[in-house]
Amino acid sequence: VMRCLKSPALPPLPLFHTKQDLATNFHHAGFWRPFVEEACWREGIEPEKIEDVPAGDEGTNPVFIINKKVVVKLYTHISEDDNGEEVYQRETISGRVLSQAPPDIAKLIPDLRHNGTLVDERPNGPGFLHYAISDFLTGVPSSKVWDHMSQSQKESYATDLGRIIYKIHQIPIPEDVDAGFLTAEHWLTFIQAEKERAHHKFAKKYQSLPEHLISQLDSYLPSDLSSFVSEKLCWIHSDLHRAHTFVDVDNEADTAKITGIIDWGDALLGTTESKSVTGRKEHTRSLLEKHYYIHIHL
Numbered sequence: 497v498m499r500c501l502k503s504p505a506l507p508p509l510p511l512f513h514t515k516q517d518l519a520t521n522f523h524h525a526g527f528w529r530p531f532v533e534e535a536c537w538r539e540g541i542e543p544e545k546i547e548d549v550p551a552g553d554e555g556t557n558p559v560f561i562i563n564k565k566v567v568v569k570l571y572t573h574i575s576e577d578d579n580g581e582e583v584y585q586r587e588t589i590s591g592r593v594l595s596q597a598p599p600d601i602a603k604l605i606p607d608l609r610h611n612g613t614l615v616d617e618r619p620n621g622p623g624f625l626h627y628a629i630s631d632f633l634t635g636v637p638s639s640k641v642w643d644h645m646s647q648s649q650k651e652s653y654a655t656d657l658g659r660i661i662y663k664i665h666q667i668p669i670p671e672d673v674d675a676g677f678l679t680a681e682h683w684l685t686f687i688q689a690e691k692e693r694a695h696h697k698f699a700k701k702y703q704s705l706p707e708h709l710i711s712q713l714d715s716y717l718p719s720d721l722s723s724f725v726s727e728k729l730c731w732i733h734s735d736l737h738r739a740h741t742f743v744d745v746d747n748e749a750d751t752a753k754i755t756g757i758i759d760w761g762d763a764l765l766g767t768t769e770s771k772s773v774t775g776r777k778e779h780t781r782s783l784l785e786k787h788y789y790i791h792i793h794l
Contacts, residue, residue: 506530509616509625512574515556522558523548531614532560532568535627539610541566557583557761561632566609571626583761584611584626590760591630593669593731601663604756606630633756635742642738649745649752656754657741665730665768680725683766691717725767735762 507530512518521527525548536543541562549559557580560568569587571580591608610629638653645653694717699710742756
């Protein structure tokens with residue numbers, strides 16, 4: 497829904513030239529407050545209490561908790577790498593796809609209540625700012641408690657994650673959903689780009705592999721990736737890590753159960769071999785056995 501700004505007191509909509517420019521204001525709640533309030537008012541929500549959600553400097557879309565009831569996400573514009581439009585489209589389409597999830601999965605995913613666009617017709621700005629408003633999920637991010645969880649709890653977490661991923665992959669895609677990232681060709685382009693970025697990600701960004709394995713990446717990764725689009729594509733999160741899952745840890749039963757999965761801005765159609773980081777190989781075994789319902793030897 498395109499909504500023109502009526503308040504002359506509202507600042508011009510933000511446009512950032514680089515990610516560094518965005519990082520300067522990313523944690524500045526006062527900078528974003530007028531736009532958050534405007535989105536809330538237009539959707540009939542009285543923003544009595546606004547809390548920013550902590551995120552790293554690499555975050556591109558600021559998120560705010562309103563009254564402990566809903567979450568407002570703003571989709572920023574960065575002129576050097578403007579993917580705010582696509583992230584917004586992915587997240588809103590995810591809302592439609594995931595609304596078809598079975599009840600036990602649907603309760604783990606924030607319900608998308610409203611989405612729209614603030615339009616600013618004044619000069620020298622991006623002209624519009626997308627927003628999405630979804631339910632607020634209570635819970636603790638898995639990343640906050642992972643180091644304090646027992647091995648049994650981590651395996652319990654991985655098993656539950658595998659069950660959830662499997663059910664998400666069974667959700668039918670509405671026939672009237674149409675976007676450029678809902679094609680086999682886009683998936684092939686995506687995994688080709690992931691392959692090209694592998695050295696940078698594993699050697700420099702995350703430093704998660706030893707040097708002797710980094711040197712084997714080229715021989716390990718297949719030269720022809722077309723086989724990865726040979727099966728029916730399904731809806732995948734594509735950025736599923738511990739910061740995006742909430743967990744309830746039961747120390748008495750020595751278990752951990754996932755209570756929420758957030759941030760669907762990278763979701764797309766893909767194959768079931770999606771990125772799911774759980775930790776040690778026994779955790780991966782627990783995830784895969786539940787996900788694929790087959791016995792995995794690791």
